[in-house]
Amino acid sequence: MKEDLLPCPFCGSPVEIESTYDNEIITCTLCPARMDYEGSHSAAIAMWNTRTTHDRWISTAERLPDKDMACLIVYRRETYKAVWNDYHKCWDDHSGDDYWLDPEVPTHWRPIPKPPESLT
Numbered sequence: 001m002k003e004d005l006l007p008c009p010f011c012g013s014p015v016e017i018e019s020t021y022d023n024e025i026i027t028c029t030l031c032p033a034r035m036d037y038e039g040s041h042s043a044a045i046a047m048w049n050t051r052t053t054h055d056r057w058i059s060t061a062e063r064l065p066d067k068d069m070a071c072l073i074v075y076r077r078e079t080y081k082a083v084w085n086d087y088h089k090c091w092d093d094h095s096g097d098d099y100w101l102d103p104e105v106p107t108h109w110r111p112i113p114k115p116p117e118s119l120t
């Protein structure tokens with residue numbers, strides 16, 4: 001059976017899972033990345049597949065931001081800066097003070113990263 005494992009978060013290569021007596025071991029096929037998990041096979045896969053939201057696009061059908069925040073959104077296949085207005089549950093334009101789009105009109109969003117610490 002093909003396992004539904006996301007690729008290695010460090011190098012992007014496929015990973016393999018091996019079940020031992022008391023562990024599930026997931027290893028990258030290229031780099032030294034490895035996770036030993038003491039628990040069920042399916043829980044190990046769920047743990048491996050958990051990713052931070054700061055380095056990927058999030059589908060608006062999957063979930064929306066849970067607080068006001070500046071984001072990048074994908075709307076009509078283009079990327080825009082937008083502000084999630086959590087009070088009104090809508091996307092505002094970059095100034096963040098007016099209605100722009102309904103929640104699920106953009107297909108994807110991601111938080112805008114903070115500037116480098118050397119600039120703050």
Ligand SMILES: [Zn+2]
Pocket residue numbers: 008009010011012013028029030031032033
């Ligand atoms: Zn790797």
